[in-house]
Amino acid sequence: MAAMTLKKRLQEMYRLLHDTFGPQGWWPGETPFEVALGAILTQNTNWRNVARVIEGLKAEGSLDPLVLGEIPEAELAQRFRSAGYYNIKARRVKNFLDFFAGRFGSSMEKMAEADWQNLRSDLLGLHGIGPETADSILLYALHKPTFVVDAYTFRILSRHGLAADPCAYEELRQLFMDRLPPEVPLYQEFHALLVRIGKEFCRPQPRCAGCPLENWPEAGA
Numbered sequence: 001m002a003a004m005t006l007k008k009r010l011q012e013m014y015r016l017l018h019d020t021f022g023p024q025g026w027w028p029g030e031t032p033f034e035v036a037l038g039a040i041l042t043q044n045t046n047w048r049n050v051a052r053v054i055e056g057l058k059a060e061g062s063l064d065p066l067v068l069g070e071i072p073e074a075e076l077a078q079r080f081r082s083a084g085y086y087n088i089k090a091r092r093v094k095n096f097l098d099f100f101a102g103r104f105g106s107s108m109e110k111m112a113e114a115d116w117q118n119l120r121s122d123l124l125g126l127h128g129i130g131p132e133t134a135d136s137i138l139l140y141a142l143h144k145p146t147f148v149v150d151a152y153t154f155r156i157l158s159r160h161g162l163a164a165d166p167c168a169y170e171e172l173r174q175l176f177m178d179r180l181p182p183e184v185p186l187y188q189e190f191h192a193l194l195v196r197i198g199k200e201f202c203r204p205q206p207r208c209a210g211c212p213l214e215n216w217p218e219a220g221a
Helices: 003-021 032-041 047-059 065-070 073-079 086-104 108-113 116-124 131-141 151-159 169-177 184-200
Strands: none
Touching: 003 169, 003 184, 032 047, 032 086, 032 108, 032 131, 047 073, 065 086, 073 086, 086 108, 086 116, 116 131, 131 169, 131 184, 151 169, 151 184
């Protein structure tokens, strides 16, 4: 498929989804650190479970990197129970907090000043931080122009003939970044819209009836 054709298809998809659902206002979070923490905790679970953890931390006054950094890992794991895989996630959060404190003095403002592509490499070097989590932190917490892709993204694009099967994370990420302007609000909204349609319609067993893309032709049609 020609690059221009794929570019137009992505633009068409975005317009159709945005016209249907409107702005999503994702990622929920009152502070950049809250967003970054949520990106780690939401691995392999749904957002409702993460929201319970976040609210619990807020209630006890511990939603702060310096406070969390002082909590023993075992105790932190207990606070993360509702997010699932709590022991693993406690270790991953500790890894991030140690990196965050050592490199940026636990300041999201200082982290945001770093070259984001180098920062992405550093985040990917942390045990338990994969590309989806790293890109979520960069895009939503630090407002850097990197596209987040996930299982929803692959499922939707592959079903409409826009992505190969199989398709590696970086290949799918570059599919968007090579063809869309590097605009943070666009990347945020497009990703959020794909998540919404993936949850509501494009499930493993698709619910095509009523989907905004139900009659949208496959690429090249």
